[in-house]
Amino acid sequence: MQQRAENTRQAVLLGAAISFEKFGYGTSSLSTILAHAGVTKGAMYFHFASKEELAHAVIEAQHQLAMNGVQAVTEQVPVALDALVFVSQEMARQLVEEPVARGGMRLTLEIGSIQGPVQRPYLDWIDSIRTLATRAAGEGDLADGIDVEALAKFVVGAFTGVQVLSEVLYGRVDLYERLAEMWALLLPAVAAPHAVERAIACAARAPRDWTVPRAGLDVNA
Amino acid sequence: MQQRAENTRQAVLLGAAISFEKFGYGTSSLSTILAHAGVTKGAMYFHFASKEELAHAVIEAQHQLAMNGVQAVTEQVPVALDALVFVSQEMARQLVEEPVARGGMRLTLEIGSIQGPVQRPYLDWIDSIRTLATRAAGEGDLADGIDVEALAKFVVGAFTGVQVLSEVLYGRVDLYERLAEMWALLLPAVAAPHAVERAIACAARAPRDWTVPRAGLDVNA
Numbered sequence: 353m354q355q356r357a358e359n360t361r362q363a364v365l366l367g368a369a370i371s372f373e374k375f376g377y378g379t380s381s382l383s384t385i386l387a388h389a390g391v392t393k394g395a396m397y398f399h400f401a402s403k404e405e406l407a408h409a410v411i412e413a414q415h416q417l418a419m420n421g422v423q424a425v426t427e428q429v430p431v432a433l434d435a436l437v438f439v440s441q442e443m444a445r446q447l448v449e450e451p452v453a454r455g456g457m458r459l460t461l462e463i464g465s466i467q468g469p470v471q472r473p474y475l476d477w478i479d480s481i482r483t484l485a486t487r488a489a490g491e492g493d494l495a496d497g498i499d500v501e502a503l504a505k506f507v508v509g510a511f512t513g514v515q516v517l518s519e520v521l522y523g524r525v526d527l528y529e530r531l532a533e534m535w536a537l538l539l540p541a542v543a544a545p546h547a548v549e550r551a552i553a554c555a556a557r558a559p560r561d562w563t564v565p566r567a568g569l570d571v572n573a
Numbered sequence: 574m575q576q577r578a579e580n581t582r583q584a585v586l587l588g589a590a591i592s593f594e595k596f597g598y599g600t601s602s603l604s605t606i607l608a609h610a611g612v613t614k615g616a617m618y619f620h621f622a623s624k625e626e627l628a629h630a631v632i633e634a635q636h637q638l639a640m641n642g643v644q645a646v647t648e649q650v651p652v653a654l655d656a657l658v659f660v661s662q663e664m665a666r667q668l669v670e671e672p673v674a675r676g677g678m679r680l681t682l683e684i685g686s687i688q689g690p691v692q693r694p695y696l697d698w699i700d701s702i703r704t705l706a707t708r709a710a711g712e713g714d715l716a717d718g719i720d721v722e723a724l725a726k727f728v729v730g731a732f733t734g735v736q737v738l739s740e741v742l743y744g745r746v747d748l749y750e751r752l753a754e755m756w757a758l759l760l761p762a763v764a765a766p767h768a769v770e771r772a773i774a775c776a777a778r779a780p781r782d783w784t785v786p787r788a789g790l791d792v793n794a
Contacts, residue, residue: 460741
């Protein structure tokens, strides 16, 4: 019974994410969301009272997915600088493969115009990158004098814009390639000389789903 | 008479830009736009038939402003790499000071969800940066082996995201500072060694309005 309710909730969230991605917040209606969710109106209202509540639930679901990605990569990649690169690749994979990530990303950019800015996902994301960058500095993998705070903010900002541009111009089919280029341009300035090539090679690797743990996989193979 | 019509058209455009920035495309209505424009309904309909037409006019006005900025900087700054840095600073100034730039930026991100992506402003902006970067390479101011096409796309993408983050987190009060950090992180990798400090110094300078020509001003002073 509880499982069935959870399944319904997930179906509504997915329908809402697809609808918000397609139509934006302002133009999405509860009926377009219902049409994409494939549940009854009663089932939807059992879980969510309004479009606003749904929008915040999609943003929260995307945020949870992103934080799971950070945690999975951090647990599986011992070298912090490499983990930092793989985290951005996992964020890209989520945008390419997960409707909730795309819906949440659009909402985060858009709903702020109606209800004030949605800051927490960005702040938590910057925190995660700052933590990894601080570890990378401790491991001797950052160039001398790199401002870790500035780097964390810039990586999150640059990723956000690179994916916007990739979405607008090419429907995100070039996102992994643009991201690899971003790291190839940036790493020679921010990584310690011995770490540059290794980290660029991480960025050029084919994306994998980090949130699905694979026992025994050597990520540095 | 023609001047009066043009003034009315500008007032409607400005009202629309402010309304789109504040409420987004989906939630803006012709009546909120009218309230911000301070003109009669008849005057508005004389110039624009629909909200959609207004949105595209704001995007076009922002695009024109941006291209004027690129042209003004290019004419006033002889060194291409420095011009490239000053162009991004001028784009930031427009976002901070010009409602049309803010309204257009929000619409470009948002209206695509309703009517398909708005690509031309991004493509023209990438073109401008590619032209400057190609000139900078010819002037010996880029590092060896820099992919000019990748650089142009990355600079536009990174700027877009840095300004989104600055808007969401701090209402753009930190935009110039974030942009100076972006260049301080990126230039050591993409500029030729002799040009790094000079270009970083350009990014750290106080912003000025490049679209207002100042006779006899030495920009490298």
